[in-house]
Amino acid sequence: MDTHLLWPAPTAAGPLDASVRLPGSKSMTARALVLGAVSQGASTLRAPLRARDTELMAAGLRAMGCHVSTADDNLWLLRSRPLEGPARVDVGLAGTVMRFLPPVATMSTGAVSFDGLPAARRRPMAPLIGALRSLGARIDTDNGLPFTVHGRGRIAGGAVTMDASASSQLVSGLLLSAAGYERGVVVRHVGAPVPKPHLDLTVQMLRAAGAGVDDSRPDTWSVEPGRLKGRAWDIEPDLASAVPFLAAALVAGGTVNVQGWPAVSSQPTRRLLDVLRQMGGEAALTPRGLVVRGSGMIRGITADLSSLADVWAVLAAVLALADSPSHLRGPEPPDRLARLASALTELGADVTQEPDGLRIRPRPLRGGTLRTHGDRRLAHAGAVLGLAVPGLRLDDVACTAKTLPDFPRLWSTMVSGQ
Structure with missing residues (x-):
């Protein structure tokens, strides 16, 4: 592994107060x-x-x-x-x-x-x-x-x-x-x-x-069968890309707003906000966008994430910092769950993969290199953990370009408050 290519995940110095605008889904x-x-x-x-x-x-x-x-x-x-x-x-x-x-x-x-x-x-x-x-x-x-x-x-x-x-x-x-x-x-x-x-x-x-x-x-x-007609499409921001930013408020405390979210969305926005509330955050869809406020204290949950397939990794990472165990269920590919469980375990978490999901028992986490396997989901999870775990590095932050080309800059700007 070329250590020159490792990306040091920024650690939060205090509660966040950030507003970000993300590209389309x-x-x-x-x-x-x-x-x-x-x-x-x-x-x-x-x-x-x-x-x-x-x-x-x-x-x-x-x-x-x-x-x-x-x-x-x-x-x-x-x-x-x-x-x-x-x-x-x-x-x-x-x-x-x-x-x-x-x-x-x-x-x-x-x-x-x-x-x-x-x-x-x-x-x-x-x-x-x-x-x-x-x-x-x-x-x-x-x-x-x-x-x-x-x-x-x-x-x-x-x-x-x-x-x-x-x-x-x-x-x-x-x-x-x-x-x-x-x-x-x-x-x-x-x-x-x-x-x-x-x-x-x-x-x-x-x-x-x-x-x-x-x-x-x-x-x-x-x-x-039939002829479809061309039309104008207004592309919404991407929920999966928004989740690490919203989850950051739970981990670091403070408020994060994802701007420009439509009042009526084709994505499972309300289900995500429900889960973030269960974890201890205040979450709402407002005229300003999606807003999450956290205290830095996270509750363990039992939840079915069937409608939130692309955000398992970020939510599991947050729950590795919770005050009690969690059980996440849903039809996630077993190989993807295995990589997620391995990544969290290597950082000190106690994670068990089960046929229907993961059980997460929080323990003190340590810094180290999180292997992303080229998966943007794991990279997002590592960035979220880095807010609370000093010395955490990603072996490949460039894989986030698959859905969010400017992720490293957006993330660093959110954490620094600039």
């Missing part, structure tokens, strides 16, 4: 880009997130012939065009790109090849590839990256059963393109439960674009 930006590409006419994205994943998404759509202008940071423009190949799509390590764009490519004319970083080749793709094949697509692959989609300008669609327990993106990818398939798509999930928040967001945005969607049956989603 990666999840909303990615979905709006795909919906704009498969809709008739023009679409705009106001306040989108410009980050590695969303730029890869835009580049992939351009490669297939869609006009995507990202020259203006605050307003992106899409004009749908007939999709065509040959084209090459670099997915990097972006799950949204590797799972949202292959269903789009089935409607192109020509071959569209997909590949990415070596780590991306290990990510689950087989359920999506199998589903697309059963719906009429021709795909050359051994069920993972690299692969080639041979588009024929149309795809039959229909009903498909798949195990999407590895990622809800496997379902979202199918749904986002489904209205363009001749018979639409009915997706039935079988397997372990999948987190619902991102699927709910997919359904909401599809309906906003004019799609007929039925999600009334458990683990089943139906999208009717």
Whole structure:
């Protein structure tokens, strides 16, 4: 490990008094880009997130012939065009790109090849590839990256059963393109439960674009065939990126405000605020934004985080500093929980991984190097712990650029009060 690349997490000298403005949601930006590409006419994205994943998404759509202008940071423009190949799509390590764009490519004319970083080749793709094949697509692959989609300008669609327990993106990818398939798509999930928040967001945005969607049956989603219309999308700030800033108020005490939060959000804002209140904070959605006030004293909780899949790491880190044990439950990937439990344990916490989540028994924590494994969630958790644990360093803070390119500066500014 190159010690010159370690990022020292700032320690809070006293209670915080900070107000931050965050860029748009990666999840909303990615979905709006795909919906704009498969809709008739023009679409705009106001306040989108410009980050590695969303730029890869835009580049992939351009490669297939869609006009995507990202020259203006605050307003992106899409004009749908007939999709065509040959084209090459670099997915990097972006799950949204590797799972949202292959269903789009089935409607192109020509071959569209997909590949990415070596780590991306290990990510689950087989359920999506199998589903697309059963719906009429021709795909050359051994069920993972690299692969080639041979588009024929149309795809039959229909009903498909798949195990999407590895990622809800496997379902979202199918749904986002489904209205363009001749018979639409009915997706039935079988397997372990999948987190619902991102699927709910997919359904909401599809309906906003004019799609007929039925999600009334458990683990089943139906999208009717039809033409979607381009529209203007106002991209909300990202809840997962906001959580470490809000949680900072609980750890250091004081107040943190995330500016510009909409009064009505498609994200599970109220559920998050409920959890932060249970942990001892005062949390509210106000005209100023999302505001959390803390005393520096944290209560242990028992909670189901099924609707808060992307913020497990930060909440677990805060609870490692609590005054009593905690039990967190929900359908989080076991490997991600294992990395989180290991990271906290290496810093002195007593954490047990269970089939349904984690048990956390607070103990005095010590400084050291937190290994992020390239996961922005662990990097956010380490930054939060560093507020109260001197000498804590991250081996890779750059991984936060996946969803929040300016995280180190924003974080340091919040802590210093400048």
